Amino acid sequence: LFAGEVEFLKGVVAMDGLPPDDRAEVCFAGRSNVGKSSLINALTGRKALARASNTPGRTQEINYFTLGAERYLVDLPGYGFANAPLPVVEKWQALLKNYLAGRASLRRAFVLIDFRHGVKAADEEIMKLLDRSAVTFQVVLTKADKVKDKDSEKVLAQVRAAIAKHPAAYPEMVLTSSEKGDGIATLRAIIAGLD
Numbered sequence: 001l002f003a004g005e006v007e008f009l010k011g012v013v014a015m016d017g018l019p020p021d022d023r024a025e026v027c028f029a030g031r032s033n034v035g036k037s038s039l040i041n042a043l044t045g046r047k048a049l050a051r052a053s054n055t056p057g058r059t060q061e062i063n064y065f066t067l068g069a070e071r072y073l074v075d076l077p078g079y080g081f082a083n084a085p086l087p088v089v090e091k092w093q094a095l096l097k098n099y100l101a102g103r104a105s106l107r108r109a110f111v112l113i114d115f116r117h118g119v120k121a122a123d124e125e126i127m128k129l130l131d132r133s134a135v136t137f138q139v140v141l142t143k144a145d146k147v148k149d150k151d152s153e154k155v156l157a158q159v160r161a162a163i164a165k166h167p168a169a170y171p172e173m174v175l176t177s178s179e180k181g182d183g184i185a186t187l188r189a190i191i192a193g194l195d
């Protein structure tokens with residue numbers, strides 16, 4: 001699947017702009033700056049397919065990428081702090097929530113958590129929304145290259161505890177580094193294996 005064509009399809013700013021839900025899609029959700037766009041680039045092997053940057057709030061639309069003819073990869077705006085005017089941020093947060101709660105063809109949401117920081121209140125809120133909407137989600141820890149082994153156990157325990165209390169959570173998390181490539185093959189296999 002990942003050896004085939006990957007292309008940017010469109011940026012969506014309102015629910016009625018979503019493409020027809022005629023194929024399985026996965027999305028990448030997470031706090032601003034957690035590494036959603038970078039992960040899409042790592043997965044597709046295309047350095048600048050999704051726009052990544054150090055400015056929180058870089059992705060401001062729901063960006064659709066086609067993966068072959070049968071999958072969409074969906075890059076979402078971040079939640080939490082963003083370097084953008086408040087009314088704009090509020091608009092994209094509402095869109096994000098409507099999307100996560102109401103997209104029939106969404107097979108799995110990847111909820112990205114910064115490995116250095118663990119699960120924050122805003123992550124909990126999104127996980128609850130996914131529980132209520134019965135959208136299976138899987139936690140992906142990002143920026144593993146920035147975490148020292150001795151610091152990882154505490155965060156891992158906190159994340160495991162969070163996963164355990166959410167009915168919609170897939171039990172296994174994936175540790176990744178878009179920078180170094182850790183976990184990328186695993187995540188590709190997961191996406192390719194979804195019906």
Ligand code: GTP
Nearest residue numbers: 032033034035036037038052053057058059078178
């Ligand atoms: P928004 O679109 O603003 O919500 O952010 P995002 O979640 O899409 O994050 P983005 O991919 O733009 O990455 C944010 C910053 O983190 C960039 O400076 C990336 O280079 C950096 N980054 C992302 N993934 C990794 C990683 O695995 N390791 C390291 N060291 N840095 C990373």
Ligand code: MG
Nearest residue numbers: 036037058059
């Ligand atoms: Mg982004």
